[in-house]
């Protein structure tokens with residue numbers, strides 16, 4: 001079981017992965033991918049890897065830990081020489097198979113080599129896996145990511161793009177893939193576009209990334225988002241786009257805006273920081289609490305907290321300080337150690353909150369354990385009143401598309417009313433953003449993104465396996 005210090009992260013939704021690909025002959029593609037993975041580190045901290053193609057073969061280095069830990073031995077870059085690369089950072093819910101599930105996956109089959117980086121979750125993975133196993137496929141990893149490799153190998157097509165196109169219709173769920181052969185880089189986004197993937201351009205080449213913040217890091221310019229159901233091929237002939245499926249509907253994960261993406265990224269042309277500020281303003285309109293000071297839970301709620309403060313006409317202060325040097329830590333889940341951990345990771349600033357009516361802004365309440373601790377910390381630091389404002393609607397349903405939500409029985413908002421939650425976390429006031437408010441702030445068509453974990457409207461109906469796992 002995985003616990004980070006204090007359980008603060010354990011009580012959050014978690015993005016599963018970040019992917020990056022680069023085609024840039026003449027550039028140091030491994031180093032550029034390394035920097036890009038730094039920019040995407042918030043999307044996964046359990047493993048990291050880079051595969052590089054020199055036009056003939058593919059070499060891969062990957063390991064368990066943060067990007068800096070996996071590549072601290074700079075000798076690893078000596079063998080990563082080539083014209084294109086693919087990189088991956090992974091968040092893991094199950095830490096028992098970290099290394100075997102680390103990506104990119106390197107696959108050798110009769111038509112050549114592939115490196116595969118995957119983000120998302122297939123809702124029909126169990127059926128596909130057992131069908132493939134019954135035909136003799138042997139799986140090494142425990143994740144969904146290997147399924148596409150077996151489908152490609154069994155497609156009967158010798159040309160890779162044809163093989164991929166023949167394989168994709170079997171997949172149901174949320175996925176982005178970056179697949180690299182010795183000669184081509186291929187970017188794929190599922191027909192609903194649940195997970196993000198963007199295209200950038202740089203001198204001598206192109207890049208693909210889960211988030212645009214990685215473009216700034218490597219000096220690339222944003223070109224456009226990959227369309228749902230689109231397949232992008234980058235090789236010596238330049239850039240080529242094909243459709244492998246019609247766009248079913250845009251269903252980008254709404255939590256990318258609320259929490260997952262970095263504030264300096266843009267999704268569908270909207271800057272994440274500015275969207276979060278709008279969420280904060282709207283939240284304050286919906287819940288015009290009387291208070292003295294506004295603060296946010298670092299880091300994901302700071303943009304929204306500044307919007308709340310602006311709207312309420314109150315000072316915005318750093319009421320919490322986050323220790324950035326703790327890193328990933330696995331500790332025994334004793335109550336005593338977890339309680340101590342909260343104070344290691346987050347600390348309330350007494351001089352800011354003492355004697356004040358404090359508004360604390362957070363992005364979500366999942367199990368409620370973090371909110372309990374945060375309110376307690378503020379009270380312990382002398383806050384007179386604690387008003388909790390949340391920039392998402394109550395999370396009442398699990399995610400089947402690659403986000404690690406707790407099971408439905410653990411979701412506090414699935415079991416309790418807002419008033420009951422308020423009492424449980426010991427807040428003087430608790431307010432959630434309405435779904436309508438969220439949709440208006442993101443300013444995309446209402447059915448332009450997935451809101452299933454708070455609306456229960458799943459863009460792709462979960463299959464029996466996904467439901468079984470939930471039970």
Ligand code: SF4
Nearest residue numbers: 253254399450452453
């Ligand atoms: S269910 Fe929630 S977390 Fe999952 S993709 Fe949809 S909005 Fe995102």
